[in-house]
Amino acid sequence: MTAVQTTLKSSPEVVAVRHDWRRDEIEALFALPFNDLLFRAATVHRQHFDPNAVQVSTLLSIKTGACPEDCKYCSQSGHYNTELEKEKLLEVKKVLEEARAAKEKGASRFCMGAAWRSPRDKDMPYVLDMVRQVKAMGMETCMTLGMLSPEQAGQLAEAGLDYYNHNLDTSPEYYGQIISTRSYNDRLGTLAHVRDAGMKICAGGIIGMGEDRRDRVGLLQQLANLPAHPESVPINMLVKIKGTPLADVADLDHFEFVRTIAVARILMPESFVRLSAGRQEMNDEMQALCFFAGANSIFYGERLLTTDNPETGHDQKLFNRLGIHPLDPRDECSDEATEDALLGQVQSQQPAPLYYDAMSSREAKAVLGKRSAQDA
Ligand code: SF4
DSSP: OOHHHHHHHSOOOOOOOOSOOOHHHHHHHHTSOHHHHHHHHHHHHHHHSOTTEEEEEEEEEEEBSOBSOOOTTOTTBTTSOOOOOOBOOOOHHHHHHHHHHHHHTTOSEEEEEEOOSSOOGGGHHHHHHHHHHHHHTTOEEEEEOSOOOHHHHHHHHHHTOOEEEOOOBSOHHHHHHHOSSSOHHHHHHHHHHHHHTTOEEEOOEEEOSSOOHHHHHHHHHHHHTSSSOOSEEEEEEOOOOTTSTTTTOOOOOHHHHHHHHHHHHHHSTTSEEEEOTTGGGSOHHHHHHHHHTTOOEEEESSEETTEEOOOHHHHHHHHHHHTOEEOOGGGGTSHHHHHHHHHHHHHTTSOOOSSOOHHHHHHHHHHHHHHHHHHO
16 A cells, blocks of 8 residues: 555544655655545645635736746747737726726736736836835735746845745646746746745646646656745646647546646645636636535636636626635634634634534534633
């Protein structure tokens, strides 16, 4: 019996967060029977999160197209003719209008993306102003601007940027097939600068670019073995763009995509795993499977940078059908959340429950409430 099978048969203890995953262990997870893998991922999910809460972000392209990089999947690369309408850096006023509209539709985080190799010094004051003003609206902020120097990371952190997105895209071995204008180490360097500056990291990859399972294993291993797991892990399904070299790549089996979500959940139990690009091509049932497998974040809004995304109304209906509610970021730092964390510590002295139990949490709070009233 393998180590993975042994764990499945034994009681589901809370698995420690690890940063030393070996390839063979990750391959063994991928190779589990589908139902066993999903059961295990859902169990891990419930140990760390409310399984019916999904974090919702909105993504706006603040500078579109004419990117000097040659990422083979991207509609914005200047190397390919994708008939994309290019746009200069948006005015701060326009960005704020979009952020306000996203907030009204229920987004808690506003992500801003610019098609740059890296931001130029003359763009930084505008970008920093966007961060400050979106933050002042009470939203979490995220940016993706390409490679950052340590100084730029420091400036963004000082302006209050919560998250910086920089994807690893694929495994180190397959990376050269996808991008030649920047190296894997460049990407890891930017992630290190972001972390050193004190910001949270959003980093994931793209599945279905013609890579094989070993590359999906390699990508997840890289992410899971970072010194600290990215707080947010977007798993994108390739959206095939006419004019790019990956326009006609073979379709990936959807179950393999769900497996990738499930393995990401197991390897990075405390991270938000985001069902990201490609949702337009997934039916509701597949998205529901992804939520069951541990995805707990999505992008809301009809455009995802330059590609289509499900309509907001459709997402709201899907949430209603599944009994899912959007996560309020204030929940993560509220007194109630602190209380929950304390309760978690008390409860962790007992055997870990298999399922997230909202009722017992409420009962425990009532007991705590009475106790503190008596103490007063
Ligand atoms: S993915 Fe980003 S860096 Fe690569 S071509 Fe597109 S916009 Fe440029």
